[in-house]
Structures are given as structure tokens and as C-alpha cells.
Amino acid sequence: MQGSPARIDQRPKLKDARMVLGFSGWMDGGDASTGTIEYLIRRFDAEKFAEIDSEGFYIYSFPGSMETSALFRPHTMIENGVVTSYEEPSNTFFCAEERGLIFFQGKEPNLRWREYADCILSVASEFGVGMICFIGSVAGVVPHTRAPRLYASISDESLRPIFQQHDVEPSDYEGPASIITYLMTRSRQRGLRMASLVSEIPAYVQGRNLKCIEALVEKLGAILGLSADFDDLRLLSVQFEKRLDDVVQKRPELAELIRKMEKDYDEEVRNVHMAELKEWFERQDIRLD
Template identity: 35%
Template structure:
């Protein structure tokens, strides 16, 4: 497609081989700023993988066709004595972490226009590089406490890939974002795809969540069969928890809400351990009643 710009780099040999290359191909891992990225957790996870694996940019998508620039505005800055405009960027990076046949990382921004064409452009890269499957990463706001481990759930529509990764199909029906559109296009083309989603506390919607980002990164590398150093995100997660502890403690209503969520989480954990949680429904009703009253 004319809106895709390829750059020379370490993935050139793989691109030349494409889907005809012998053996399993690389995996495309994608995350987008916007509706699918609560707490910047999804893009934070991919950004961390990009940096730690030393990914090299191999391609980018021209934003002209896909964005309403009055909604997603470009940024102006000065560099080396001149004015520079940064447009919404969708960049593909090539990395070769241990135990893989290569990973193609996509860090992007959810477009406003021509989603089907945009998804086709993304999958053109997957096809050129002979990608074996696609992993999308997202994050959503949910009724979860910041004081407990970040919940992450995964789905896969393809039975073969799902069986290999231990994931089942999604039961969700309703409005979707670019990740849902990309998953749908993968299915239409017969390209196996999986998705990971992290839950971010709804009472801290504007705070970047390194805690959710590190959980997504760790789960992603497990599915990919490799590893990544997460020490930087681990330290940032401790700071994130301390800051939220202080903010929550300043408001009795929010503190009460967090305690309710903690009780609900702990009850769910006990259900997993022993299969019996007599008050689980009562706790859920209590949370919902609290939200209605507030």
C-alpha cells in the first residue's frame, strides 16, 4: 500500500523471504494509544519491550489518510534551531529476543478514519515478514483495586493458537476499538491472533499505570516464549502504588470504595483456591450499590 514506508534494517532479510521462509515466522505485537490504552498500560508495555530488546524501526504508516488532525493534533517543537512537526506515528520495530524467530513490535495511535484500510496496512507488514500470528495488547478501566495484582485476561479466536497458548475465544459483544477491528481482520484473512487486556483502576483514569504495563509485558513474553528485564517498571510500580495510597487516603469515599474492591478481589481469589465463596454475589451487589449512591 502507498501509505506504508519501509526502511532498510535488520529485518530486510526476513522481508525478502516473507511467508516463504522456512520454519515458524515472527510474531507481530501491537498496541495503540487511545481508547484501548487505559493508564497508558498497553503502549507502556510495548514501549518497554521495544527499549529492552533494542528494536530497530523497519517501517511506518503515513498518517495522512487515517487521522482527523483536529482530534489527534500534531505537536510542534524545536530541534537543532528549527521548527519540527510530530505527526501521529505508527512505527514497526524489529527485535530478536532469545527463544523467538523475531518479534515485530507496533507502537501506534488509534486512528479516527478508514479503519479497514488501516488494518490492511498493518497486516501487509505481517504478510511481508511472514508473521506466524498476531498479539494485540490493550488496557481498560475496571472496578479493581490498585493494592492487588493487576488482572490480565487473554483471548484467542483461532482454536489452534488458543489451545497452544491456553486461551479461549472472547464472549464480548459491544463497541470496539482498533484492536477489535484488527482482530476481526486477522480472522477474515485466516491469520491466527490473540489478545491480552489489563484492568486498570477506574478511580485513577488519568494516571499512567506502570503496574499494569509490567504485568502485560510479563504475560506477553510468556506467550512469546522469551524473557525481558522488567526491573525499571517494577520500581515504577512501587512508586505508583505509594502515590495512589496517599491520594486515596485523603478522601474517605474513595478509601471506602477501594476497601470494597479489595474485599471483592480477595473473595474471588478464595473462590479460585477452594471453590467456595458464600458472599461473592453480596460483595458485587455492595460495590454496585456504592457506585449508584455516589
């Protein structure tokens, strides 16, 4: 791709291609985005075939304390006085050719969003991608003992039936935007379809949330029609929840808070189901009163 920061090293032959995006940074609470994309790349033996040169997309020198500034710096390692590694943010495309899947693993840019987005969308166009899907998370008042709620936002109304069919609620949000929102806006301008699938994660759980990653993988697999089992991830998710339960049992105040969240969650689910049931009766012209 001449003149572009995106470089394609190999040209896999893809049929009915789909692209899945995962980013570190915004919307990666519980490692939901990075953890999911890492799992999918490994699960489908995807191989690197393209990348975006990171130069110019990130702020390295940020004013403020060393603690704050360190968050923006590249990572280096010095062993016995010798600089052995220097790592800038990576933005890499992987491909599972037989599955028609492209995975993108990157870091949300600080600068030049349009150029960065166009790099991703140009690769999508180059390989005939029919649908792009970001996977990530948002923090919420949800207990770890219940199934994570999933929400979708879309660039095109034609995608709505797909998510309705798979019982994914549409997002409602107003506030600071991410590169994902910009990508969806830009994809629409370029005639590409893109969606965002996010899991609600418990705000009180720190670190990688395997239960949310499992929920995203399972739902994405259903939406994309991936004929694969994810039993290994399901087992890790069960073990993760058990470890959380053990911690909660030792903290009565947290246990009480979680019981309240469970009650609110169950009531909300019941209300949603009742509303859906009423809507179904009305479509069948059956009166409830």
C-alpha cells in the same frame, strides 16, 4: 510495498517472528498499551524498519469547541516566530532481529480501517509472523492493591490453549468495537493468528499505571517465551503502588471504597479457585458430595 501506505526501509531476517501491537486512543487507559510497547522497544533495543504514512487515516478538522477540536489536530511548535516542528500521528514498526520480534507503535485511525489494517497485516505476512498480539487495557472495579486481572480475545481457536496455559481468562464483551477487533477479524480472513491481551485497570487511578504495564509485560513475556528479566519495571511498579498507598491514606473515604473493592476482588478470586478445584476433582472422578 508498491502502492501501499506502508513503507519498508530495511528488511531484517527474522526466525519464528512474533508481532506486538500498541495503540494510543481506545484501550490505552493508564497508558497500558503505549507504555508497554514503549518499554518493550526500549528493553529489546528494537530499531525502526518500516512505517505507515498517516495521510488520510485521521480526522484533523473536527467540528465543535476548540477544546474538542484540539484533540484531533496535529501538534506543532513555534519558537521566536519560527515553526520548528509539525508532528502528525506516527505509525511505526520496530524490530528486535535476534529475538524475532516486531513491535508496532501507532495511533488508532479514524478512517479507512480496512486499508490501515491491511498495512499492518501485510507487514506481518511479509516477515512470516506466526502470531500477532495487541496489549492494552479496560477500566474496571479493581483495587490497585491487587494483581490486575488479565483477559484475552482471539481470532482463532488454535490460540485458546496458549492463554489457558498461562491462566488468562477469555473476554466477554458487547459494545463499540476498536481497530483491534477489526484487525482480529481481518487477520482471520487473511490466514493470520491474532490475540488481544488486556489488563483491567482501576478506574480511580489517573495517569500511567506502571503496575498494569508490569503485569502485561510479564504475561506477554511468558506467552512469547522471552528469556529476559524485567526487574527495572518491577521496581518502578512497586514505587508506583507505594505512592498510591500514600495518597489513599490521606483520603479516608477513598480508603474505605478500596477496602470494599478488595473484599469483592478476593471473594471473586476465591470463587474462581473453588470452581477450578471442583472441575479438577470431577476430571479425576472424585466426588465432593
